Amino acid sequence: MKKVLLFGAFFAFLGFASFAQSAEEDVVTDEDLTKYANVEVMTSTYVENKTEELRNMILNNEVIDGGARYNEIKAAWGDEAKMAEAEVTEEEKAAYQAIKDFQDSLQDSVKEYKTELIMDDEILGAGTYNKVLAATKEDPAVKEKLDTMIAEMKAKQDAEKEDTAEATDGK
Template sequence: MKKLFGLAFLFVGLIGFNAQAQDEAAEEITDEEIAKFAAMEDSVMAFYEQKNAELVSMIKDNEVIDGAGRYNEIKGAWDDEAKLAEIEITDEEKVAYEAILEFMGSLSTEVREMKIGLIKNDEVLGISTFNKVNKAMKANPEIKEKVDSEIAELKEKRSTEEEESPSDAG
């Protein structure tokens, strides 16, 4: 929990659906399978980025903690009662900081559950396709490069769309 931004990489490789990996390595990986795998990964990354933005906003815009500087001060003293007394933490700040910690803890769980749901959904990807592509990526650098390239294209497209249509709702 102490590594706020390390969560991005927690879910990468977190899931290892290795059940029934019957000779899938020998099978050819289609462009459609690569596209589905990449779309799933991009969806998970987009969800993570949204949740991470919420977390950053929760810290920066927190009226009780009063910004990232105070947050970092509390974070550095959190497990040490003497340091907490030294920085004169208030009860309100403790409650606000605990809410942030709770959100951080739920973040990795939400991302993992979302990814598992997409993998298990045969209309999105399916476990057998996930296993097949994941195994092929590990065995064949060309497949990994194709998947990474497809993910990068999807991310670029998503970034461009977000820039073109900023959310003015509200």
């Protein structure tokens, strides 16, 4: 009988040990939050860069000749009568379509970029991503802490950009 009790106690101990280890793995550390926040900031920066690239495609397009003409073509796009009224040329159609294709691909591009960051264990890792995401949904304090970290990282990044711009302008 003693052996049965010892055997049962041993398995109970193993069960509690694995439960404690599982609970420890679910704890979100500051390092986890920092990695997650870093991915959010990197993704935000990527979006800003792609948005600036799109803006430059529109403003610096030799065929469309700037934002006003782009907006005029955009308003007429898809309506042949409006396109004829706006006197949109074949060259302008092709240039507008290239810009539109780039714009349409942005969402997929951002999704692919962020997925690569998440899947890279050195940057974040899928396990950490899922753990932090679950914690932010369960605990508003974790969400608030993460949001604060992201805001601080973005502010620091913006300050560094301004310092770099000022140093470049001064030369």
